[in-house]
Amino acid sequence: MKFSNGCWLNKEGYHLSFPQEVYDLQRTKDEATLFAPFQKIVHPGMTLDGGMLTVKLSSPMRDVIRVKSVHHAGGVEVGPRFALNELRPDITMEETEHVFKFQSGDLTAIVTKEDYSIAFIRKGEELTKSEKNGLSYIRDDQNVPFIREQLSIDVGEWIYGLGERFTSFVKNGQSVEVWNEDGGTGSEQAYKNIPFYVSNKVYGVFVNHPERVSFEIGSEKVSKAQFSVSGEELDYYIVAGDTLKDVLANYTALTGKPPLLPKWSFGLWLSTSFLTSYDEETVNRFIDGMVERDLPMDVFHFDCLWMKEFEWCNFEWDERMFPDPKGMLARLKEKGLKICVWINPYIGQKSTLFAEAKEKGFLIKRADGSVWQWDKWQPGLGVVDFTNETARQWYTEKLETLIDMGVDSFKTDFGERIPTDVVYEDGSNPLKMHNYYTHLYNETVYDLLEKRLGKNEAVLFARSATVGGQQFPVHWGGDSFSNYTSMAETLRGGLSLGLAGFGYWSHDIGGFETGSSPDLYKRWTQFGLLSSHSRYHGSGDYKVPWLYDEEAVKITRQFTKLKIKLMPYLYSSSVETTDKGLPMMRPMMLEFPEDETCHVLDRQYMLGEKLLVAPVFNKEGTVRYYVPKGTWTNMLTNEKVEGEKWHTETHDYTTLPLLVKENTVLAVGGTDSTSDYEYTENVTFHLFEIPDGQKQECLIHDQTGGVVARGQVARDGRRLTFQTTGLKNPYQLVLRNLFTVKSVSGGESEQSPEGALIQVRTPEEVVTIDL
DSSP: OOOEETTTEEOTTEEEEOOOOOOEEEEOSSOEEEEEESSOOSSGGGGSSOOEEEEEEEEEETTEEEEEEESOOOSOOOOOOOOOOOOOOOEEEEEOSSEEEEEETTEEEEEETTTTEEEEEETTEEEEEEOTTTSEEEEETTOOEEEEEEEEOOTTOOEEEEESOOSOSSOTTEEEEEOOOOOOSSSSOOSBEEEEEEETTTEEEEEOOSSOEEEEESSSSTTEEEEEEESSEEEEEEEEOSSHHHHHHHHHHHHOOOOOOOGGGGSEEEEOOSSOOOOHHHHHHHHHHHHHTTOOOSEEEEOGGGSOTTOOSOOOOOTTTOSOHHHHHHHHHHTTOEEEEEEOSEEOTTSHHHHHHHHHTOBOBOTTSOBOOBOSSSTTBEEBOTTSHHHHHHHHHHHHHHHHHTOOEEEEOOOOOOOSSOBOTTOOOHHHHHHHHHHHHHHHHHHHHHHHHOTTTOOBOBOOBOTTGGGSOOBBOOSOOSSHHHHHHHHHHHHHHHTTTOOOOBOEETOSSSOOOHHHHHHHHHHHTTSSSEEEOOSSSOOOGGGTOHHHHHHHHHHHHHHHHTHHHHHHHHHHHHHHOOOSEEOHHHHOTTOGGGGGOOSOEEETTTEEEOOOOSTTOEEEEEEOSSEEEETTTOOEEESSEEEEEEOOTTOOOEEEOSSEEEEEOSOOSOSOSOTTSSOEEEEEOOOTTOEEEEEEEOTTSOEEEEEEEEEETTEEEEEEESOSSOOEEEEETOOOOOEEESEEEEEETTEEEEEESSTTOOEEEEO
8 A cells, every 4th residue: 555655745645653763662571662752752742742653572483573563552452363383582682872772593673763763684784674754653534544664675675475476476566465355367466465575685574464464565665665554553573594495484483384295185186177067977087088098196176066056065966966976986086096075165045054054153244143145156155154163163064074975185265255344253353354264264174184184184275375374285376367378477476475485386287267278288287297286177178188189198198107206306395395384386586596597587496406397388389498507407308408597498298498406316206106105115316417526315205204215425536326225125326417337336237318227236235336
């Protein structure tokens, strides 16, 4: 929200007051309170008839400082509030006549008392600053209050994040409203709005408000990142660290880490699509067609029309299409599939559950006690009130019936169209609940799955989110269009979401809206199967590959099997996601902060720490991408690619830039039929550009996140030494783009298309290779 009229004036209708000095300061062991009046107090009479802001500094954890500014503190505290993990670290405070310093870890807030400003310094470097008149208390002509903060943006500084945003990846110059809306993937609206941004100067800012937060990122004052809320207080956190990865680790330590997901969730998900006509025969035709064509899949998803039309949601199978749902699910699970079904938190008036929910008070109400209803989406729908614990239990009981039938996962759709002219059972503020509603919705369903299926077995396919939603994965990008522009928008959204603390992400391969061409389908298939999670889904058309052309079948087979074979690496990357809060799909700037070219790249990404992916976004097959320093290897073509330069290439559908970083040991699995297998059996280790004098290892994890095996290489001149621990049986080594092998001790060498292939006789044997 903008309050200025250029550099000198305020917008008409707004009245701004600014803290002018720190008149008084009080300290306790854990926090400091600054009293900052709106005018300098030069004599006692000036303490009359004037306002002030009370600003509290505290720290929930090392390298994080909280700044909470309050005008009138007498209001009633009404939730919801984000659940935050506060560790209360040791802090230090120093005060002189002119300056007050508040330090947590290596982060220091330096307050200039004479003119009220706060600079945030880490290890001697200024990260950002609230300059004089940056913090403001504002009233409009209708006497509505706002508090605004402006933090400095430095020369060459870029701002990122704020949730899954489909606009430009770099947020400088953008106005962003943190307000969840169902707006598709091609507008400024977003399903997952997160009031947290990060900077390439290595810090983040988290605005601790579940209600609407308005950001002006260099779009009102070009040198300022501005944020404002309506009300009498503003609460934000400066999050720091040695690297941007540390910033994300600290932020997710504060708001919640993503959990470790089941192995099967990383395999291919096939959907019925949205408005298609299907029954058990159709479902079996698709699944059997995948099997007959050697197309591995791990999950089958039933979208809306598993229930009768007009009755979403009643959680009952449409008996006209599925007369024996429990038997059908059992038969599907005999084929090795997991089952996901679509749900949402809205109950249409025709649903058998509507009258029951109304009678029991389980739906959100208007002020007069009537049920809030409208006709958008489903005629006369009501919205489940998840602040009502009995309603939450009632809702989960309906889902438990489905779990008892054999359902393994739920697609928790919607959750964005939440009214504000309503009353909640627990008295929650409806403006705060608009964004927060999705948290209760997804938490309810995720907790049920975890309770019924066990830890690290729960997984959703969710569309909406707010702060902390990363604890209930997976999230997908929403309703995309079937064109290359939308494919690129989708990637931007995923990269931005990853910088907001979300570790896993997916999207509709081929685009959601009807009309994907065979060309787009194949290119999006490459992208989709090199994402953390992969799903074919659409609106009015089926998404099985043979309906496009035979080449689409071939490409689906190739990239699905590639992803499955990469699962030892991908699963270890997901463990890092759980431990450190890092996204599996990473913007280039997160891995290569020292390379400024990487700071603005949004058409390529790192999949984990070692793989660079550059999707193709045109029918000509041409791709232009940037490679950071080093010698990289295209995993698909085995060609070397030199770094610190741009490359332009043309690829057919079987290849794209999938580059492996130098000095990499990559574990490749011995199975290509399912993502849920034993990663320590029949492993092939690929060695990429191991420089002289270097050591490197790769880790293999089990489904609890523990390290169960590892492969280690060391190079000394022309001698490589490789050894493993924890493997179940003998393994293979592939030397990619290395010198010709002269001799091998501990295995037998032969040549393969990828390079020297060494068969190792026993898993414990140390292999010595002379080049």
